[in-house]
Amino acid sequence: MHVLVVGGAGYIGSHMVKLLCRRGCEVTVLDNLSAGRRDAVVGGRFVLGDLGELDVLDDLFGANRFDGVMHFASHIQVGESVQEPAKYYRNNVFKTQHLLDAMVSHRTRCFIFSSTAAIFGEPIRIPIDEDHPKNPINPYGRGKWMVEQMLQDYDIAYGLKAVSLRYFNAAGADPEGELGECHDPETHLIPLVLQAASGRRPHVTVFGTDYDTPDGTCIRDYIHVTDLCEAHWLALQRLWDGGGSTAYNLGNGNGFSVQEVIDAARAVTGRNFSVVHGERRPGDPARLVADSRRARTELGWEPRYADLTMIVEHAWRWEVR
Ligand code: UDP
Numbered sequence: 001m002h003v004l005v006v007g008g009a010g011y012i013g014s015h016m017v018k019l020l021c022r023r024g025c026e027v028t029v030l031d032n033l034s035a036g037r038r039d040a041v042v043g044g045r046f047v048l049g050d051l052g053e054l055d056v057l058d059d060l061f062g063a064n065r066f067d068g069v070m071h072f073a074s075h076i077q078v079g080e081s082v083q084e085p086a087k088y089y090r091n092n093v094f095k096t097q098h099l100l101d102a103m104v105s106h107r108t109r110c111f112i113f114s115s116t117a118a119i120f121g122e123p124i125r126i127p128i129d130e131d132h133p134k135n136p137i138n139p140y141g142r143g144k145w146m147v148e149q150m151l152q153d154y155d156i157a158y159g160l161k162a163v164s165l166r167y168f169n170a171a172g173a174d175p176e177g178e179l180g181e182c183h184d185p186e187t188h189l190i191p192l193v194l195q196a197a198s199g200r201r202p203h204v205t206v207f208g209t210d211y212d213t214p215d216g217t218c219i220r221d222y223i224h225v226t227d228l229c230e231a232h233w234l235a236l237q238r239l240w241d242g243g244g245s246t247a248y249n250l251g252n253g254n255g256f257s258v259q260e261v262i263d264a265a266r267a268v269t270g271r272n273f274s275v276v277h278g279e280r281r282p283g284d285p286a287r288l289v290a291d292s293r294r295a296r297t298e299l300g301w302e303p304r305y306a307d308l309t310m311i312v313e314h315a316w317r318w319e320v321r
Pocket of ligand 1: 168169187188189190192204205206207208218219220258281284
């Protein structure tokens, strides 16, 4: 099977490329390297290009017969999406439509979309299941929800089959140590904490200690990148087996507070780094925890690295490589 991985040079995409190659797929990566790294693509064929370049897409789809497309290429910073919504709607929505149109024109049927827990906004119940109301509170979340809705319409009109995977907090690194998280700038908690532990940063700041949670810090559902990729693989197989369009929430169902992440990092690294208590970050809900039962029952998905210590251990190995 030949899979096109758009954004395959990024954090999650690069882990996906490795998994697809291991499973015997032919893989083509399309990435504009705006955030990804060429050396993170450890298998398949690499094509440098942007979804905004229609001729690149025409050439790619004209020359290849793809059995599936996975789309990881998006901007991911919530705060930036508020400051620069045009950048987010252009890249995450408009350019995604280019990709979908190329798929429709070339009769490529199976699409796996990287969505996000941010489509739910401030949760009204925890854990969050797939049917929880969608009320995104920033352009990043709104754009992702727009694409999910677009996918429903493209299925009805053009028969394009899509699975939207709503990530909670993707974290960790390739257990073999070959790949990991390399965002620039880094905004995610676990790499920032580990950079404080390794001395690359003077400290880590906790964004808010007065939330309505047991220790006052925000609770999130951290899910290992390898488990996420496994869910993509199962979702693609479901489409290949004739399954219809759907969406899954992907998390472990276990919430950990920012303070618990810091404690885990101290235990794993054996280092005592400096922690500063700061203001709340705008738009952060107190608690986001996934109900992933649908993925477990329908896909047979079983996270292997559900334990926070293991997630932090793998990320630490990558940090000090
Ligand atoms: N966070 C923090 N300090 C940081 C970065 C993040 O306290 O330097 C908190 C953030 O407020 C949130 C949690 O860590 O409650 C996870 O944030 P991250 O940006 O990793 O992921 P998000 O939940 O925004 O997708």
